[in-house]
Amino acid sequence: MTLTKPAAPDLLETPEWRIEGRDKVTGAARYAADIARPGMLHAAFVGSPYPHARVVSVDAEAARTMPGVRAVLAGADVRPARFGRRLQDWPVLAWDRVRFIGDRVAVVAADSLEAAEAAAAAVAVEYDELPAVFDPEAALAADAPMLHPDAAEYTYFGGTRPPRGHPNVQGHVIHEHGDVAVGFENAAAVFEHEFSVPRVHQAYIEPRASLVWIEGETVHVVTTNKAPFALREQMAVTIGVPAARIVVDTPHVGGDFGGKGLSLDEFALYFLARATGRPVRSVLRYADELQISNTRHAARIRLRTGVDRDGRITAHQARVVFDGGAYAAGKPVAGLLPGGPTLTLAGYHVPAARVEAVAVYTNTLPAGHARAPSQPQLTFAAESHLDLIARAMQIDPLELRERNAIRAGETDVDGAVWHDSLAPRVLATLRAASPSGGMAARDNGRGLAFSARHVGRGKTSLTLTLAADGSIEVLTGVADQGGGAHTMIQRVVARELGIDAARVRVRQGDTGHANVDPGVGGSRVTPVAGNAALDGARKLKARIAELGKTLDQAARIAAPLVVTGEGEQNEHLYGVYAYSIEVSVDRETGSFRVVDAVLVADVGTVINPVAVRGQLEGGFVFGLGQAVMEELHIEDGRVTTTNLADYKIPTIADAPPLRLVLITDAPGPGPFGAKSAGELANPAVGAAIANAIDAAVGVRVMSLPITAEKIRSLLRTKELRAADPE
Amino acid sequence: MTYDYHEPETVAEALALLALHGEDAHLVAGATAFTLLWRQGLLRPGHVIGLRRIAALGGITSTEGGLVIGATVTHRAIERAVEVGRYCPALTRTFASVATVRVRNQATLGGNLAHADPAQDPPPMLIALGAEVVATSAAGERTIPVDELFVDVFTTSLRADEILTAVRCPALAPGTRATYLKFLPRTADDYATVSVAATLRLADDGHVADVRVALGACGPTPVRARSVEAALRGARPDARHIADAAARVDADIAPFDDVRGSATYKRDMARVWTERALTELVS
Amino acid sequence: MKLEHTALVRAPRTRVWKLVTDVPAAARCVPGVAAVTPSGTGKYKGSLLVQLGPVRLVLDGDVALTATDEAAGKASVRADAKDSRLGGTVRATMDLTLVDKGEDTELRITSDVQIAGRIGEFGQPVIQRKADQLMTQFAECLARTLA
Incomplete structure (x- = not known):
C-alpha cells in the first residue's frame, strides 16, 4: 500500500476569511460618519414643504446671527451648480424652483449639529406654490405642469441627451425586433396584463455621510459614495474645480444595495467649506434617507404576449412607465432610464418584440438605482404574466418556461442572439430540486419564477507591488460596499501566484492614489476587477519568471516589483436563475408563510464561497422584503413612511429556509471562469410568491408588495362571487 | 441640544423635581420611547428625571x-x-x-x-x-x-x-385561562396589525362564568371589548356562540388606516383574532 | 390629508355666517389658539398650541379669509403656520359651506391639511387623528356658541 500526500486543496474551495471582517465585527472599522477633522463644522439643510413651488425669497438673517452659526447659503450663493450622475438636473440648493417636498433651498454650517439644525429651522423662505403632478401618466399629458423648463442648460455626460417627446420625460426608449404584427397574427392566443410596483428604498443600515474640506487648492471629500472616481468627475463639473484637484475617499461602506452611487450633500458641503475655510460634515438623518434620496423607481407595466397552441411565444409587446421623481440625477446610464428597462422577458426566446420604456418627472422624491435596476419591477410583471398564461393555457408553469427558455442560437427579448445558454439546464435543475407530488397542506402552493441578469461589464486597473518580505500589496480604487470585493481580489492574486491568501494585502486608495475605477455596481466587480487582479498576478509571475527566480527570491533581490493589472469584460452575457417557492396561506387573514424556497443560480466559478452564499441568501431576503412588505407610502408627494418602524424590512426572524443549488461548472468571463452573483437573487422573489399564492388559494396579486390585506381582499371578493354568481 | 438629567433616589424627590420643573420636565425609566422622540427632535425638555435609581x-x-x-x-x-x-x-x-x-x-x-x-x-x-x-x-x-x-x-x-x-x-379565580395573540402579517419585528388578549373562566356547568377581552392597535387606545364579553357571558362557548360574540367586536373598536392595514381590514382581523383567542381558551 | 366635518348649528344662516367670517371670533373655537390679531384686510396672525401626547407644537402663522360669497354661503380660509422650535410647517385650507335647514344651519367644512418637516415625521395617522379632532371640536364649538 502506498500513501500519497493529499494534494493541497484549491484555495477557491476553502471558505474565505473576509479581509475587513475582523475590523467590522470588533467595531474598529471606520465609516464616513466616524471621520472628523479639527475645527469641523456640521451642516443642516432647509427643505421645501411644497411639492412644486417658486422660491420667492430666502431670509437667512435671523439664522446667521444665531449662536455657533458660521455660514448660511441659499440657492443664489451656489447658482448655477447642479449635480447628477449622467444628467446634472438637481440644483445643489434651489434658487428659483423646488420640485419635491424636501428639495433643498438653504444650508447652514455651525459648530454643532444642534446649532445648525436650530438655525435651519429659523430660515424663512417665501414660496409661491405651483400646480404639482404626482402620477407619471398624468405628467405626460399635454397640459401637465412642466418641472424642468431650463433643461437646455443641464450638463449631460457622454454626448448629447437623446431627444424627448414631452418635457416631463427623463428618458424614453423603444426596442423593436422581428415582425411583431405577424407574430400576434400567428398567435393562438394573446394575453394582456398590467402590473404595478411601488417605490422602495435600498434600506442600508448606514445613511449617507460626507465630509469636505479644502487644503490649499485641493478639495478633499470623504464619502459613502461607492463610485469615488465617478463622484470626482461629477463634482468637478458641479463645483467648477478640475477633477485633478479633487480627492475622493470612500472608507468602509455600510450597505449600498445600489443606492450609494448618488451623492446628495457633498456639493453643498464644498460651498460651505469654501465659505468658512473649515471642514464641514453632514450625516443624512434616516428620515431624510426615506424622504429625499434616490429610491427604486415605481413602475406600471403593461405586457401583451402572443403564444402558439403549445404556449410558445410568437410576439411580445410591453409598455413600462417608471416614476422618475423630481430629478433624473440618480440614473447613471445613457438614456436616463434605470438600467435594462426593456428586459421584460429576460432569459426567454422572443422572436418578435416591441418594448417601450419611459421614465417621467413627477413632483416626488427622485428615483435612481437600486440592486438590479428595473429587474424586480420587470420580473414581477413578466413572471406573473407567464404564470397567468400557463394557467389559461392549462400548461404546467415549469413546462411553459422550459418550452420558451432561450437556447443557443435563439434571440432574446432584447433582440440579442445567445451563443450559449444555460437556461434549459437551470430549469431542469430546478425541476429536479423541487419536491414533486401534492402539497403538504390544503392552502399551500408552489410558484416559480425564472430570469436572467447580465454578467457585469466594464474596465478597471489596479497596481500590484511585490515587497521584499514576499508579501504583495494590491492598490485598488474599488470601494468594498460589503460584497467582498477586496477579499475576492486577494484570493484571485493568491491563487494565481500559488501563495497563501494572507500574503496578499489589498489596500483601497483614494482617487488621488489608486487607478481609475468605474465603481461598484452592475454586477461588475468580480468579472472586471477580478480580471484586473488576475492580469496583475500573471504579469508579476512573468516578471519573476524573467528573473528566473522563485517569488521569495525575486522579492529579496528585485523588490519593490510593481505591475499594473488591467481588467476588462465587454461580453453581453447572462447569469440565469430560477426560484421555486412554496407558501402556506391563512385564508381568514390573507397572511402567508414561505415554507420552502429553492434557488438555482448559474454563478460560474466561485471565488468567495461564503460571500456567494451571502449574496444569494441576502439577495433572497432583500427581494422578499420588497416582495411582501416594503413600500414607501407617498401621499400628494409627501412620504409618510419616515422611519424604519413604519417602513419595515425583514429581520433574520423573517428569513425562510432557502436551498441553494449553484451551477458552477459553466465558466464565465471573469477570473478563473467567474460570473456575477450579486443581482441574481432579489428580482424574482415577488413573482415566485405571487405565483405560489395563486397556486395555493386561486387569487392573483397584480401589485407589489404582496400583503396579507391584498390577499384577504381578493379572497373575500372571490368568496362573495362564489356565493352569488350574479 | 442638552437637558439636565436628574436621578432621584426616592419617589418624594422625584415628585419634588416634577413640581419644580413642571412642563419643562420629562419622566423616563428605560427611556426607549423618550430617546426616539428626542432624537427625532420632537421632544425638547430642559429637565429629564430618571426613575431607575428609585429602589421602591x-x-x-x-x-x-x-x-x-x-x-x-x-x-x-x-x-x-x-x-x-x-x-x-x-x-x-x-x-x-x-x-x-x-x-x-x-x-x-x-x-x-x-x-x-x-x-x-x-x-x-x-x-x-x-x-x-x-x-x-x-x-x-x-x-x-x-x-x-x-x-x-x-x-x-x-x-x-x-x-x-x-x-x-389581581388574583385570578381558579380555572381562569388567558391568552394573548398578536397578528404580525409583515415581519416578526413590528407593531401588531391587531392584537387580542382574553381571559376566560368556565362555570361547572360549562357555561362562561367570566370573560374579559381587550384589543390593541384597534383605535387611539387599547380597548376593552365589552360587547364581546356581554355576548359570551353566561353562554355556552360553542363555535357558533364564539363566532357571534367575536363579530360584536366591531362595536368596541375604532381602528384607523395606517401602514399596518386599512381600518376595514383591521376590523375584519379584530373579529378573526378575537374568535381565535376565545376558541383557544375553550379548547 | 383631506378631512370633512359637518355640524348642525341651531341658529339662522346669517348669524352663523357672521361668526365664521369673523376670524378672531371663530378662532376662539379652535382649542389651543392664542391671540389672533389683524395684520391686514382679511388677514390675521395667530398661534396655536397642539399637544400630541408628550409632544407640544407651537404653531405661529398667518390666517387669511381668501374667499367669501355670502349669497352662496361659502367661505374659504387659509392658514400657514410654522413651528420654529421643532422645525416644521402646517398649511391648511378650509372651505366652509352653510346650508339652510329650516331654522337651523348646517355647517360643512372641507379641509386639506399638509404637514411638513420634523413634525410631519411624528406618524401620519396620529397627526391625522389630531387634525380631525381639532376640526370636530371647532365645528361643535361653533354650534355651541350660537345655540
Whole structure:
C-alpha cells in the first residue's frame, strides 16, 4: 500500500476569511460618519414643504446671527451648480424652483449639529406654490405642469441627451425586433396584463455621510459614495474645480444595495467649506434617507404576449412607465432610464418584440438605482404574466418556461442572439430540486419564477507591488460596499501566484492614489476587477519568471516589483436563475408563510464561497422584503413612511429556509471562469410568491408588495362571487 | 441640544423635581420611547428625571394569588420572572412578544403604560387580567384600572403631578385561562396589525362564568371589548356562540388606516383574532 | 390629508355666517389658539398650541379669509403656520359651506391639511387623528356658541 500526500486543496474551495471582517465585527472599522477633522463644522439643510413651488425669497438673517452659526447659503450663493450622475438636473440648493417636498433651498454650517439644525429651522423662505403632478401618466399629458423648463442648460455626460417627446420625460426608449404584427397574427392566443410596483428604498443600515474640506487648492471629500472616481468627475463639473484637484475617499461602506452611487450633500458641503475655510460634515438623518434620496423607481407595466397552441411565444409587446421623481440625477446610464428597462422577458426566446420604456418627472422624491435596476419591477410583471398564461393555457408553469427558455442560437427579448445558454439546464435543475407530488397542506402552493441578469461589464486597473518580505500589496480604487470585493481580489492574486491568501494585502486608495475605477455596481466587480487582479498576478509571475527566480527570491533581490493589472469584460452575457417557492396561506387573514424556497443560480466559478452564499441568501431576503412588505407610502408627494418602524424590512426572524443549488461548472468571463452573483437573487422573489399564492388559494396579486390585506381582499371578493354568481 | 438629567433616589424627590420643573420636565425609566422622540427632535425638555435609581419602584412581589410589579421593572425581567409565569403564563408570553431582546432589556413596564402607545402589547393583556396602576403624587396614592388609564394616543389619565409607581394584577379565580395573540402579517419585528388578549373562566356547568377581552392597535387606545364579553357571558362557548360574540367586536373598536392595514381590514382581523383567542381558551 | 366635518348649528344662516367670517371670533373655537390679531384686510396672525401626547407644537402663522360669497354661503380660509422650535410647517385650507335647514344651519367644512418637516415625521395617522379632532371640536364649538 502506498500513501500519497493529499494534494493541497484549491484555495477557491476553502471558505474565505473576509479581509475587513475582523475590523467590522470588533467595531474598529471606520465609516464616513466616524471621520472628523479639527475645527469641523456640521451642516443642516432647509427643505421645501411644497411639492412644486417658486422660491420667492430666502431670509437667512435671523439664522446667521444665531449662536455657533458660521455660514448660511441659499440657492443664489451656489447658482448655477447642479449635480447628477449622467444628467446634472438637481440644483445643489434651489434658487428659483423646488420640485419635491424636501428639495433643498438653504444650508447652514455651525459648530454643532444642534446649532445648525436650530438655525435651519429659523430660515424663512417665501414660496409661491405651483400646480404639482404626482402620477407619471398624468405628467405626460399635454397640459401637465412642466418641472424642468431650463433643461437646455443641464450638463449631460457622454454626448448629447437623446431627444424627448414631452418635457416631463427623463428618458424614453423603444426596442423593436422581428415582425411583431405577424407574430400576434400567428398567435393562438394573446394575453394582456398590467402590473404595478411601488417605490422602495435600498434600506442600508448606514445613511449617507460626507465630509469636505479644502487644503490649499485641493478639495478633499470623504464619502459613502461607492463610485469615488465617478463622484470626482461629477463634482468637478458641479463645483467648477478640475477633477485633478479633487480627492475622493470612500472608507468602509455600510450597505449600498445600489443606492450609494448618488451623492446628495457633498456639493453643498464644498460651498460651505469654501465659505468658512473649515471642514464641514453632514450625516443624512434616516428620515431624510426615506424622504429625499434616490429610491427604486415605481413602475406600471403593461405586457401583451402572443403564444402558439403549445404556449410558445410568437410576439411580445410591453409598455413600462417608471416614476422618475423630481430629478433624473440618480440614473447613471445613457438614456436616463434605470438600467435594462426593456428586459421584460429576460432569459426567454422572443422572436418578435416591441418594448417601450419611459421614465417621467413627477413632483416626488427622485428615483435612481437600486440592486438590479428595473429587474424586480420587470420580473414581477413578466413572471406573473407567464404564470397567468400557463394557467389559461392549462400548461404546467415549469413546462411553459422550459418550452420558451432561450437556447443557443435563439434571440432574446432584447433582440440579442445567445451563443450559449444555460437556461434549459437551470430549469431542469430546478425541476429536479423541487419536491414533486401534492402539497403538504390544503392552502399551500408552489410558484416559480425564472430570469436572467447580465454578467457585469466594464474596465478597471489596479497596481500590484511585490515587497521584499514576499508579501504583495494590491492598490485598488474599488470601494468594498460589503460584497467582498477586496477579499475576492486577494484570493484571485493568491491563487494565481500559488501563495497563501494572507500574503496578499489589498489596500483601497483614494482617487488621488489608486487607478481609475468605474465603481461598484452592475454586477461588475468580480468579472472586471477580478480580471484586473488576475492580469496583475500573471504579469508579476512573468516578471519573476524573467528573473528566473522563485517569488521569495525575486522579492529579496528585485523588490519593490510593481505591475499594473488591467481588467476588462465587454461580453453581453447572462447569469440565469430560477426560484421555486412554496407558501402556506391563512385564508381568514390573507397572511402567508414561505415554507420552502429553492434557488438555482448559474454563478460560474466561485471565488468567495461564503460571500456567494451571502449574496444569494441576502439577495433572497432583500427581494422578499420588497416582495411582501416594503413600500414607501407617498401621499400628494409627501412620504409618510419616515422611519424604519413604519417602513419595515425583514429581520433574520423573517428569513425562510432557502436551498441553494449553484451551477458552477459553466465558466464565465471573469477570473478563473467567474460570473456575477450579486443581482441574481432579489428580482424574482415577488413573482415566485405571487405565483405560489395563486397556486395555493386561486387569487392573483397584480401589485407589489404582496400583503396579507391584498390577499384577504381578493379572497373575500372571490368568496362573495362564489356565493352569488350574479 | 442638552437637558439636565436628574436621578432621584426616592419617589418624594422625584415628585419634588416634577413640581419644580413642571412642563419643562420629562419622566423616563428605560427611556426607549423618550430617546426616539428626542432624537427625532420632537421632544425638547430642559429637565429629564430618571426613575431607575428609585429602589421602591423596582421588584416583583406575589400577593395572595396576585402580583405587584414595580414601574421600573424591565420587560425582560418580567418575561423571565418565575412569579409572573406562575401567575399567568400568557402574561409572560405577552412581555416576550414586545419588540426585541435589546429593547426589552431597557424598556420598563411603567414607561410602556405611561407612553400610551395604542399598539403596545402589555396593555390589552393587563386590561384582560383586570390590572390597575398605582399613581403617586404629593397628595398620596390612587389606583386607576388599566382599562381607564388610556385617554388618547400617547395620552393617559395620569395627572401632571403624578408618577406611575406600580401595577397590581389581581388574583385570578381558579380555572381562569388567558391568552394573548398578536397578528404580525409583515415581519416578526413590528407593531401588531391587531392584537387580542382574553381571559376566560368556565362555570361547572360549562357555561362562561367570566370573560374579559381587550384589543390593541384597534383605535387611539387599547380597548376593552365589552360587547364581546356581554355576548359570551353566561353562554355556552360553542363555535357558533364564539363566532357571534367575536363579530360584536366591531362595536368596541375604532381602528384607523395606517401602514399596518386599512381600518376595514383591521376590523375584519379584530373579529378573526378575537374568535381565535376565545376558541383557544375553550379548547 | 383631506378631512370633512359637518355640524348642525341651531341658529339662522346669517348669524352663523357672521361668526365664521369673523376670524378672531371663530378662532376662539379652535382649542389651543392664542391671540389672533389683524395684520391686514382679511388677514390675521395667530398661534396655536397642539399637544400630541408628550409632544407640544407651537404653531405661529398667518390666517387669511381668501374667499367669501355670502349669497352662496361659502367661505374659504387659509392658514400657514410654522413651528420654529421643532422645525416644521402646517398649511391648511378650509372651505366652509352653510346650508339652510329650516331654522337651523348646517355647517360643512372641507379641509386639506399638509404637514411638513420634523413634525410631519411624528406618524401620519396620529397627526391625522389630531387634525380631525381639532376640526370636530371647532365645528361643535361653533354650534355651541350660537345655540
